[in-house]
Amino acid sequence: MIISGDDPASKGAQRFEVFTGAGKRRDWPPEVKASIVAECYSGRESVSAVARRHGLDPSQVYAWRRDLRKRLEAEGVVLPLVEPEAVAFVPAVIEPSAVPDPAPTRRPRRRRRTAAAAVELEIDGVAVKIGRDADAGVISAVIEALRATR
Template identity: 80%
Template sequence: MIISGDDPVSRGAQRFEVFSGAGKRREWPAEVKASIVAECYSGREGVSAVARRHGLDPSQVYAWRRAFCDRFDAEGVALPAAGPQAAAFVPAVIDPSAPPDPAPMRRSRKRRRSKASAVELEIDGVAVRIGRGADAGMIAAVIEALRATR
């Protein structure tokens, strides 16, 4: 049952899509397919990277690989094992003229004190904040100076 005003014809177009692709299936020659599949076995890139570079979906490349493997099995041709490459080490070069790196600094486990003031005075609208460890003589001099300015 269609209710008037609810069908797509009466509402008009809501979305407009433009397809800029080839618009048809691409035909890949067997030589090109074999070349793309061989790139996957080189060990430098994965199947997804090879497919992306050629504008293909990885599932398409996997299907091509499977088809080539089935064909080679039927013909009795053995494919090389595509195992992971052995780890290689980079040679270390030690420069005797360079100074050695300093030992890493260890942080002490002491509790950090907050940097808040130990004493705060307000005299005639003037605020004085005195931090921890301040000299008693200096504190007395500041208070006397504030009293003298009144």
């Protein structure tokens, strides 16, 4: 039983969404699909990067690849398996220099710590720390501002 005034339709809109864009599904011509799928097989970019550049979801591009593969296999064309390139290390060759570099004469730089505050004020429970490089005008302005808040 619905009591009038309790159903969602009588309360009015509770949430409002605005959708922008074409508002319909895009229809991709077969030539465009084939070029996008070919970009994925070029090996220069990942499927996700290609899809992102064309405003597509990667799953859509994977579906197009699967459909193309099935269509070609139905026609008797067997696609070669593309195996990812094996990761290999590049050998490093270190040649000794003719003159060895002298040991550094400089001392290593120390990390600079933050300087402690030069002035620490607490007025009515409000604590303020003022750095060493603050001028007298800034310090007096802070003190006056703290006094004015009381």
